[in-house]
Amino acid sequence: MSSKHHKIRVGISIGDFNGIGPEIILKSLKDKSITDFFTPVIFGSGKLFTYQKNVFKLQTNFNYINSPKEAQGGKINMVNLIKENSNIEFGVPTEESTKLAIASLEAATEALLNQEIDVLVTAPINKDEMIKYGFAHAGHTGYFEEKAQKKAVMFMVTDELKVAVSTHHIPVSEVAQHITKEKIKKQVKQLVSTLKEDFCVEKPKIAVLGLNPHAGDGGVIGREEIEIIQPAIKELFDQGIMAFGPYPADSFFQPEKYKAYDAVLAMYHDQGLTPFKTIAYEEGVNYSAGLPFIRTSPDHGVAYDIAGKSLADQTSFSEAIFTAIKIFKNRSEYKDLTENKLRTKVSHITNGVDEDLPTGDE
Structure with a gap:
C-alpha cells in the first residue's frame, strides 16, 4: 500500500x-x-x-x-x-x-x-x-x-554522517580474511542504490577507508590496500561509480573531510562505529540497508x-x-x-x- x-x-x-x-x-x-x-x-x-x-x-x-x-x-x-x-x-x-x-x-x-x-x-x-x-x-x-x-549492509545514519561497515560482528583477528575486492565492490554498489532509493541522493559519493594504520603506508604496514581495496575502488570508478580512497581512518572523521561524502565504508565494526557514535552521540540510527x-x-x-x-x-x-x-x-x-x-x-x-x-x- x-x-x-x-x-x-x-x-x-x-x-x-x-x-x-x-x-x-x-x-x-x-x-x-x-x-x-x-x-x-x-x-x-x-x-x-x-x-x-x-x-x-x-x-x-x-x-x-x-x-x-x-x-x-x-x-x-x-x-x-x-x-x-x-x-x-x-x-x-x-x-x-x-x-x-x-x-x-x-x-x-x-x-x-x-x-x-x-x-x-x-x-x-x-x-x-x-x-x-x-x-x-x-x-x-x-x-x-x-x-x-x-545480504545487508550495517548502515549507521544521521542527516550529516552515514557510515557502513564491510564486516560486522566478527573478531578483529578475522577481519582481514573477510575483506575481498568483490565484497567491497558489491557493498559500495549497494550503498549507492540505498542512497538513491532511500535517501534521495542523486549522485552518491562514497569514501572507502583503509584497513591498516595510515592506509598501509604504501605497503609498509600491510598490503590489503594495494592488493584489494585500491583495485576495487578503481574498478568501481571505471564503472562510473564515485568511490574514493582508501583513506586513513585515524584522520578521516574531521568535519571538512567526511562531510564531502554522502557515505563512508569502513572495513570493520569499531573502525566505523566508534567515530560515528562519538560524533552522532544520541541521534544515530542503525539501518539494515539493502x-x-x-x-x-x-x-x-x-x-x-x-x-x-x-x-x-x-x-x-x-x-x-x-x-x-x-x-x-x-x-x-x-x-x-x-x-x-x-x-x-x-x-x-x-x-x-x-x-x-x-x-x-x-
Missing part, C-alpha cells in the same frame, strides 16, 4: 525488558499527538508495559490486540504476546526477559514479512543471552539477512546500568522511528517515479518514438 494512502504502521519489538527498551519506547510515544504521524504497533505485553509506565510515571494508553491485523490508526497498539505478569529485574538479563525479546522480534518480523506492518524498529537486545536460548545469530543484522535471503523491507534501531545497547532509573534518553529510538518512516516514503516515491518513467518510455516506443533520440525539433 502506498504511503500516500494510509498512516505508516510502525512495528516495534521490545528488546530485553530488563534493559531500557520499554522505557525508550514509552518515552518516544508519550506525546499524545504522536499517532497523528504514524500508527505504532508494539509486540510485547500489556501487563509488562502497564507496570513500566507506572515506574516511569508516564500516561500512555494502549489498544490491546491479539494480531497486528487488528491495529487501529490514532491509537498505540499493543500486540499481547503474553497475558501473564512478568517478573521484572531491572539491570539483569533473565530467561524470561530474553525469551520475550526473542518472541517479540520473531512476531514483529513475521508481521513485517506479511506486510501487516510497514516498517520495523527494534529495541536493544542482549545477543549473548539470546544465543543461550536458541537465537542463532550474533545480532539483528544476520537474523534479518536470513529472513530476507539477502533488504526488501525496512528495519531501523537506536545506535546503543540495553544499558542495564541505568535500567529502571528513568535516565534513558529516547532520542536515538525516536530518530529510528522517524528515519524508518522517511525511508518508507522515499522508497515509495522512488518506486513511483521509476515506474512512471518506465511506463512513459514504453509508451513512447509503442507510439514509434524513442524519447532518447532527437525528434528533429530540438
Whole structure:
C-alpha cells in the first residue's frame, strides 16, 4: 500500500525488558499527538508495559490486540504476546526477559514479512543471552539477512554522517580474511542504490577507508590496500561509480573531510562505529540497508546500568522511528517515479518514438 494512502504502521519489538527498551519506547510515544504521524504497533505485553509506565510515571494508553491485523490508526497498539505478569529485574538479563525479546522480534518480523506492518524498529537486545536460548545469530543484522535471503549492509545514519561497515560482528583477528575486492565492490554498489532509493541522493559519493594504520603506508604496514581495496575502488570508478580512497581512518572523521561524502565504508565494526557514535552521540540510527523491507534501531545497547532509573534518553529510538518512516516514503516515491518513467518510455516506443533520440525539433 502506498504511503500516500494510509498512516505508516510502525512495528516495534521490545528488546530485553530488563534493559531500557520499554522505557525508550514509552518515552518516544508519550506525546499524545504522536499517532497523528504514524500508527505504532508494539509486540510485547500489556501487563509488562502497564507496570513500566507506572515506574516511569508516564500516561500512555494502549489498544490491546491479539494480531497486528487488528491495529487501529490514532491509537498505540499493543500486540499481547503474553497475558501473564512478568517478573521484572531491572539491570539483569533473565530467561524470561530474553525469551520475550526473542518472541517479540520473531512476531514483529513475521508481521513485517506479511506486510501487516510497514516498517520495523527494534529495541536493544542482549545477543549473548539470546544465543543461550536458541537465537542463532550474533545480532539483528544476520537474523534479518536470513529472513530476507539477502545480504545487508550495517548502515549507521544521521542527516550529516552515514557510515557502513564491510564486516560486522566478527573478531578483529578475522577481519582481514573477510575483506575481498568483490565484497567491497558489491557493498559500495549497494550503498549507492540505498542512497538513491532511500535517501534521495542523486549522485552518491562514497569514501572507502583503509584497513591498516595510515592506509598501509604504501605497503609498509600491510598490503590489503594495494592488493584489494585500491583495485576495487578503481574498478568501481571505471564503472562510473564515485568511490574514493582508501583513506586513513585515524584522520578521516574531521568535519571538512567526511562531510564531502554522502557515505563512508569502513572495513570493520569499531573502525566505523566508534567515530560515528562519538560524533552522532544520541541521534544515530542503525539501518539494515539493502533488504526488501525496512528495519531501523537506536545506535546503543540495553544499558542495564541505568535500567529502571528513568535516565534513558529516547532520542536515538525516536530518530529510528522517524528515519524508518522517511525511508518508507522515499522508497515509495522512488518506486513511483521509476515506474512512471518506465511506463512513459514504453509508451513512447509503442507510439514509434524513442524519447532518447532527437525528434528533429530540438
